[in-house]
Each structure stands twice: as C-alpha cells, then as structure tokens.
Amino acid sequence: MEIGLSNSFFCDVFEIVKLVPPGRVTSYGAIARYLGNAGSARMVGWALNKCVNEQIPAHRVVNRNGILSGKNHFNYGLSMQELLEIEGIKIENDRIINFDEIFWDPMKELL
DNA sequence: CGCATGACGTGAG
C-alpha cells in the first residue's frame, strides 16, 4: 500500500484523530485548518478513506454540521452511529445531538 | 489533458 502524496499530511491526520479523546468528536475542517490546509478539508476525508485501519477512530470525525457524512464508507463492522453511541454520544438521524458540547478542536485543545 | 466526483467549508444572495 503505497501513498502517493506527502506522508506528513497523511500521518498528521491520523495523529490528530488518534488524539481525539473518547466521547469527543472533531471535524474535517478543524483538522485541515490545524494542519495548515484550511479550505482543503476534503483532503482530510480523503486521507481517512485511505487510512482504513481499525487503529484510527475515524468515527470521531464528522463534518462541520456534526453529521455522519462518512458513515457509508465507515464499514468496519459496526455502524458509525453505533460506535459513537457506545462512547456516550447521542445521535439522531445521522446527526450528533450535542455536537457543540462534545466538539474537540485541535487548534484549541492542542494549542 | 480535460471533465466529473468526493468522508468539506466558506461566502454570497
């Protein structure tokens, strides 16, 4: 499995996602901005898609609306919603209820 | 090489 792009960005995304505490979630844009790729949030999602490793809690990463946009690609056996609910996150209609409360911003937390 | 698509986000109307 060879990665045809800068491993820095790739690895950084994984690092951030791994650093996300249980019961908390972050957004693609937040990660992208933290990595200096503000506006290129798509690259974050793209990276996660390539990441496909159970070691990466990608279920803690959602879009800015707190919607499980990538639940379709998140086929690890359990649904994205299931995993999030296990961590105590309430979800309804593929959307995080208290998204504002459990939101974890790397810029603010890791700063 | 150009066009369309995608786990997104921001700006304008």
Add this chain to the structure above:
DNA sequence: GCTCACGCCATGC
C-alpha cells in the same frame, strides 16, 4: 436561517 455557487486537492475515466 437556508440554498446556491465556488474553491479546495487528488483520483478516476
């Protein structure tokens, strides 16, 4: 507050 349009970078055809 919501909808439409554009930008972003990489991949696929």
